[in-house]
Amino acid sequence: MNNIYFYSLQICLLVALLFFLIFVYSSFVFIYEKEKKAAFKAFLIALLLPLPYLFTWYYSWEIAAFIFVADLFLTFCLFLIPFSSNKNSTDNYPLHKIDERNIMFSRSELIEGSDNFNKYYQKYPDKKPLDDKFRKEPGLTAKGSLFYNRIAYAAANSSFFTIDKLRTAVDGEINPDKEQLDPxxxxxxxxxxxxxxxxxxxxxxxxxxxxxxxxxxxxKDYSKEIKSTHTHAIAFTVEMTHEMVRAAPQASIVMESGQQYLDAGRIAVQMAHFLRSLGYSARAHVDGNYEVICPLVARDSGLGEIGRMGLLMTPKQGPRVRLGVITTDLNLPADKWEKDNSLIDFCNRCKKCARVCPSQSISFDEPKLVDGIKRWQINSESCFTYWCKSGTDCGRCMATCPYSHPDNFLHNCIRWGIKHSSLFRILAVYLDDFFYGNKPKPKKMPQWIPGNKKTQE
Ligand code: SF4
Ligand code: SF4
Structure with missing residues (x-):
């Protein structure tokens, strides 16, 4: 019996220490992320959680042993049993091509009174009153917008200025001296x-x-039918830094979007030129000059899944990325895309992006039939109108998405649990709300950006 006492003491102390260390570690991670409230909560749990073990052991080692076994069982269930209610509630392939003239950027570029303007709204008169709303707002990076910040907006516009120069370099001459490449x-x-x-x-x-x-x-090619002989696409992500995104919808988000569009564009232009120099047709797809729908290409290249907010959700950075694509006639070995139903299932439960969206543009509902396929679709008109009002590309949804948390050991363990257990997904939704808040407020922009404001929603 003495032995049992001794071992139960050891085990209880070990469990108490383990809990203490896990939550102290979490607390440090939160401090590093400048999440003071989350850090305080984690530290409090680190102090409180071991206590029942110690007290229970003191009064009854049998109960302590029982709790320990129950804990092990729960942990095993939560993390290791692949409960498989992975709801496949979205469809894989759109039935029709999308007309780029219908996206908000294209509509915002129509000049009032121009031929294209008149033709477009003759064809789609129902869109005119919706678009009149965003035209009444100051506009992206404009003076008078909610988060006007001259320095940050000038920095963002410098990125967009440089991207504009890249737009003419997406295509070019193909070297007639073709290199035979091993795919x-x-x-x-x-x-x-x-x-x-x-x-x-x-x-x-x-x-x-x-x-x-x-x-x-x-x-310049407005209205031109897109015909491509390209058979393969190379898609890639570039990361948007957490410290710039977390302050969304303040000005740092549009700085970061501009910068990452530029980085993605620069890499795509460089790689497309490389392929053409080896004798293959290749085109870069950069911000403002796309022929493909990047999120779909990236998804089918195995880079992620399309979530509730309509963006590509990557396994480790969530939606906190920008995309680059190169299309080519070079035959390359395609990567296998396997639908990640755990992500769709998590989106079905979480809905945080819908809660925090300042323009209520994200649906709380299950995916719906749109153009013959089942998916989530945001209200792009109200979203874009908010962009024109705030002056930035908002990104509040991206900033608060649980998948957007930094790529570190703590969050990767959570992501692993989300991927492998539907029971854990339920817990993860509550955990995220508990530590980060059900409707978290925007954080401060990095110190080096002048005109920092905590929240202006
Ligand atoms: S915030 Fe939640 S619901 Fe929205 S995309 Fe992210 S995981 Fe999905
Ligand atoms: S970018 Fe902003 S306005 Fe648009 S859907 Fe996301 S949170 Fe809503």
Missing amino acids: AEIAKFLKAWSKKLGALNIGITKLSDYHFYSHKGRG
Whole structure:
């Protein structure tokens, strides 16, 4: 019996110490993330959680042992049993091509009174009153907008200015001296090189019709039907830094969006030129000059899944990325896309983006039938109107998404649990609300950006 006492004491102390260490570690992670409230809560739990073990052991080692076994069982269930109610509630492939002229950026670029303007609203008169709303607002990075910040907006506009220069470099002459390339070898090279250039993750897919817009909606080729002979696409992500995103919808978000669009564009232009110099047709798709729908190409390249907010959700950075795509006629080995139903299931439960959206543009409902396929669709008109009012591309949804938390050991353990157990997904939704808040407020912008305001929602 003495032995049992001794071992139960050891085990209880060990469990108490383990809980203490886990929550102290979490507390430090939260401090590093400048999440003071979350850090305080974690520290409090670190102090309180071991106490029942110690007290229970003091009064009854049998109960302590029982609680310990129950804990082990729960942990095993939560993390290790792959409860498989992974709801496959969205469809995989759109039935029709999307016309780029219908997206908000294209509509915002229409000049009042111009031929294109008149033709567009003759064809879609129902969109006119909706678009009149955003036209009444100051506009993106405009003076008079809610989060006007001259320095930050000037920095963002410098990125967009540079991207504009890249738009003419997306395509070019193909070297007639064609190099015979080994597909596997060149794919390996492209993947490693793109990471060296600044890409985070990269994948390859075969192109289908639905990857392409039907018509150009921006730039000098407005209304031109898109016809491409390209058979393969290389898609990659670049990370948007957490410290710039967490203050969304303040000005740091539009600075970061501009910068990462630029980085993605620069890498895409460089890689497309590389392929053309080896004798293959290749086109970069950069902000403002796309022929493909990047999130769909990236999803089919195995980089993530489309979530409730309509953005690509990557496994480790969630929606906190920008995308780059190169299309080509070079035959490359395609990566396998396997639908991640755990992510769709988590989105079905979480709904945080819908709660925090200042314009109520994100649906709380289950995915619905849109153009013949079941998916989530945001209200892009009200979202864009808020952008024009705030002056930034908002990003509040991106900033608060539980998948957007930094790529570190703590959050990766949570992500692992989310992926592997539906029971854990339920717990993870509550945990995220408990530590970060059900409707978290925007954080401060980095200190070095002048005109810092905590929240202006
Ligand atoms: S905030 Fe929640 S519901 Fe929204 S995209 Fe992220 S995980 Fe999905
Ligand atoms: S960007 Fe802002 S306004 Fe648009 S859906 Fe996200 S939270 Fe809502």
